Amino acid sequence: xxxxxxxxxxxxxxxxxxxxxxxxxxxxxxxxxxxxxxxxxxxxxxxxxxxxxxxxxxxxxxxxxxxxxxxxxxxxxxxxxxxxxxxxxxxxxxxxxxxxxxxxxxxxxxxxxxxxxxxxxxxxxxxxxxxxxxx
Amino acid sequence: xxxxxxxxxxxxxxxxxxxxxxxxxxxxxxxxxxxxxxxxxxxxxxxxxxxxxxxxxxxxxxxxxxxxxxxxxxxxxxxxxxxxxxxxxxxxxxxxxxxxxxxxxxxxxxxxxxxxxxxxxxxxxxxxxxxxxxxxxxxxxxxxxxxxxxxxxxxxxxxxxxxxxxxxxxxxxxxxxxxxxxxxxxxxxxxxxxxxxxxxxxxxxxxxxxxxxxxxxxxxxxxxxxxxxxxxxxxxxxxxxxxxxxxxxxxx
Numbered sequence: 001x002x003x004x005x006x007x008x009x010x011x012x013x014x015x016x017x018x019x020x021x022x023x024x025x026x027x028x029x030x031x032x033x034x035x036x037x038x039x040x041x042x043x044x045x046x047x048x049x050x051x052x053x054x055x056x057x058x059x060x061x062x063x064x065x066x067x068x069x070x071x072x073x074x075x076x077x078x079x080x081x082x083x084x085x086x087x088x089x090x091x092x093x094x095x096x097x098x099x100x101x102x103x104x105x106x107x108x109x110x111x112x113x114x115x116x117x118x119x120x121x122x123x124x125x126x127x128x129x130x131x132x133x134x135x
Numbered sequence: 136x137x138x139x140x141x142x143x144x145x146x147x148x149x150x151x152x153x154x155x156x157x158x159x160x161x162x163x164x165x166x167x168x169x170x171x172x173x174x175x176x177x178x179x180x181x182x183x184x185x186x187x188x189x190x191x192x193x194x195x196x197x198x199x200x201x202x203x204x205x206x207x208x209x210x211x212x213x214x215x216x217x218x219x220x221x222x223x224x225x226x227x228x229x230x231x232x233x234x235x236x237x238x239x240x241x242x243x244x245x246x247x248x249x250x251x252x253x254x255x256x257x258x259x260x261x262x263x264x265x266x267x268x269x270x271x272x273x274x275x276x277x278x279x280x281x282x283x284x285x286x287x288x289x290x291x292x293x294x295x296x297x298x299x300x301x302x303x304x305x306x307x308x309x310x311x312x313x314x315x316x317x318x319x320x321x322x323x324x325x326x327x328x329x330x331x332x333x334x335x336x337x338x339x340x341x342x343x344x345x346x347x348x349x350x351x352x353x354x355x356x357x358x359x360x361x362x363x364x365x366x367x368x369x370x371x372x373x374x375x376x377x378x379x380x381x382x383x384x385x386x387x
Contacts, residue, residue, distance in 0.1 A: 039265035100321035
C-alpha cells in the first residue's frame with residue numbers, strides 16, 4: 001500500500017503542472033454545453049469552476065492515499081439497489097433512469113487476500129417513474 | 136561350401152580330395168584376404184556413417200547447450216537487474232520527504248463527496264428550475280449542442296438515444312420539465328467529473344498510461360512489488376496529454 005501511495009504521489013507531482021490548463025478546458029466545455037440548455041440566462045461559469053476545482057482537490061487527495069478508491073456511475077436501466085444507490089426524497093419506482101452523481105467505493109483486502117469493494121458513498125440516481133410522470 | 140580352418144589357420148573349401156597346390160593355396164588366401172578386406176571396408180564405412188550421425192548429434196547438442204547457456208545468462212542478468220530495481224525503488228520510497236501514511240480517514244472523503252454532490256445539486260437547481268424557456272433553442276444552437284456533446288460527452292447522446300427508444304422520452308420532453316431538466320444537468324456535470332477527473336488513476340493522465348498504472352497499483356495493492364520496474368519509470372518521465380478517445384462503450 002505504501003508503494004501504491006508512492007506511485008500516486010509521484011504521478012501527481014509530475015501531472016500537477018498541467019492541471020490548471022486541463023481544468024480550464026473542462027470548465028469551458030461544460031459551460032458551453034450547460035449554457036445552451038439553460039431555460040433562462042444564468043452565470044454558470046463560477047459555479048462550474050468551483051465544482052471542478054473541488055472535484056480535482058478530492059481526487060488529488062485520494063491519489064495520495066494508501067487506499068484504492070473507485071467511483072461508479074450507474075448504468076441506465078440497471079435495477080435499483082438500496083445498498084449502492086439512493087434517490088432524491090420522495091416516492092420513486094422502476095429501474096434507474098439517470099445517474100446524477102457517482103458512488104464512491106474503497107477496495108479492501110480480506111484476510112484471504114481477496115479484494116472487496118466497500119461502498120462509502122451511494123451513487124445518486126433518478127428512477128424511471130420520475131421521468132415518466134414528468135415527461 | 137564349408138569354411139572350416141586347417142592347421143595353418145586358413146580355411147579350406149574342401150577337407151578331402153586332391154592335395155591343393157601352392158597356387159591354389161595362394162588363391163584361397165587371396166580370396167580370403169579380399170573378403171576380409173571388403174568386410175573391413177564395409178565396417179569402416181558403417182563406422183564412418185555412425186561417426187557422421189554422432190558428429191551431427193554432437194553439433195546439435197552443442198547448439199542446444201549454447202542456447203541454454205545464453206538463456207541462463209539472460210535469466211541471471213534479469214534477476215540481478217530486478218534485484219537492483221527493487222533496491223532503487225525501496226530506497227526511493229524510504230527517502231520520500233513525507234512519511235507514507237494515510238492522510239485522512241474514510242469519513243473525510245464521504246463528507247467531501249457529499250458536499251460536492253450538494254453543491255452541484257444546489258446550483259443546477261437554481262440555474263435550471265425555471266418553468267418556461269425565455270427563448271426556444273435555435274437550430275444553430277441545437278447543432279452546436281450536438282457538436283459539443285459528440286466531442287466531449289458522447290455518452291450523453293448514447294443515453295438520450297437509449298431512453299428515447301425505451302421510454303419514448305425525448306430531449307425536448309426532458310427540457311420541458313424542470314425536474315427532468317435539472318436531473319439532466321446534474322447527469323452532465325457528474326459524467327464530466329467522473330469521466331475526466333475521478334475515473335483516471337490521476338487527473339490529467341494520458342489514456343496510454345492509464346491502464347498500465349492501474350495494473351501497477353492493483354498489483355502492488357495485492358502482491359507487493361511484482362510489476363516491471365520500467366513501467367514504474369515510464370510513469371515519471373512521460374509528458375501530460377489528456378487527448379484520448381471517448382468511446383461510448385467504454386464509460387460504463
